[in-house]
Amino acid sequence: CYICFISIHHNRIMVRGPYIEPLFDLLQVCAVRARLSLTFALPHMEYFTLPYYYHFGLCLFLSILFHGVLRATAKQPRLRLPPGPWQLPIIGSLHHLLRGLPHRTMRDLSLRHGPLMMLRVCERVAIVVSSAEAAREIYRGNEAAFSERLTSPGIDELYRHGQGIVFAPYGDHWRLLRRILMMELLSARRVEAFRRIREEEAARLVSTIQATSSPSDGRLVNIDERLDEFMTDSAVRAIFGDRLPDRGAFLKIVKQGVGLSSLFDLRDLFPSSRLARLLPRSGKAERQRQETFRLMDNILKTREERRMGREGDDEQDMVDVLLRIQKQGNTRVSLSDGVIRALLTDVFAAALDTTTTILQWAMAELMINPRVMRRVQSEADYVLAGHATVQEASLKSMQYLKVVIKETLRLHPPASLFPRVCVQDCKIQGYDVPRGATMLTNTWAISRDPKYWNEPEKFMPERFECDGVADFRGLDFEFTPFGVGRRICPGIDFAYANIEIALASLIYHFDxxxxxxxxxxxxDMTEVFGATVRRKAELFLRPIPRVPL
Structure with missing residues (x-):
């Protein structure tokens, strides 16, 4: 009977009807109770006790009844689901994904099963998109059905008292935060206002490397660590207005939150299981949330006091903007302190993790490809000749640097998989996509598809010098490193400006x-899968000053 229950559960997505789910829940309870009765009876040889007969008989009756309902509904047209690899009971396709990094494994599976492929991970149904044509059909013709982000019980615990924008449900709350980000916090005008901060932090990056290096002793510099520090200080000053006195504690807690938001547990894999929901929780999410709120409260309190003591209404950082909007109170959705905390945490975590990852991949690719390094340095020498430091105004003329960044984004998109949740039944490329399925767009696989790119595994920035080549703003579906559609990253300009000036400074001032x-x-270019796809090994280089500060 329990095996019958598992089999029905494994295939219940095929079934349609108003009585299926309630009947299935009742069958699940009885099957679990029958299994427990048998488990406790076996050690004592109590095979014929009344509780066992009762639970066994009830489970058998419900199984037969459920089988009759299935036969009655069998005449209904069955769903034409996308093809996929063979599955095992209970865990489904999970064993296929354990063979390597998910984005690489899904790419290999899609080569055999097609650009629209179905995977079943325990109780979760995932549709993997591995072609630009399928992505275009989804996000241009059916985007309303795929406007929700994938969440988990752990994420819900992290955002219990305030929902940020990354995992916010599609609705008025998400629209308000999106409008604030696009029109206020990360607009072109605001990004330009942060220009002085970026230039100062880039000069500080060069100064730090120059002070710790000496051509005579051949000391190596951990370039990944230096880029992490640069992006941290640049983002902190743009968001909070100044460097934080407890920056180390804040960075630690934000990175822990990023790690927790990318993890899944049994509650995610078996959402209908009461046993999974009863499992004890580690308490990490709750401690993370409390510590984040404590640090954010101190920051907001300090910024409010500083703003009250400042003459005029000029806004210097993102916190000031949010406090002003909160004080006006003319929005449809309340901008509470909890929402401000969550939004600032999302902005900082995204800026730090995504931008730093791209910078680290770019430096590694330049070291592997000396020809590209020589050409981009020649361009820097020509454009920045006579400059003591790198100024953003001069970077507009560095066209080859721009295509180097684009090629890095193509080969190493920071988020290799973009998950969305299907909120209504729809058809994609002739296949049925059921409501509740997770849609995974494999950006990494699409940006390396030989159908769209010549020699896709080769680092070749020159490919972007041709007219009509795809751009990363979300209109060309073969190249979407920052996402696509309504949920595209709102901080593209902010991230790109930091990437450009940091990379130009390292190239111009050092060999x-x-x-x-x-x-x-x-x-070593081995990848590590997480919230972003980073390099596993850190990059140590010896800097040789060529244009000292």
């Missing part, structure tokens, strides 16, 4: 050498 006896082709 870079690998450690002794290390060949460029031996650089």
């Amino acid at each position: 870079w050498e690998l450690p002794p006896r290390v060949d460029p082709k031996e650089i």
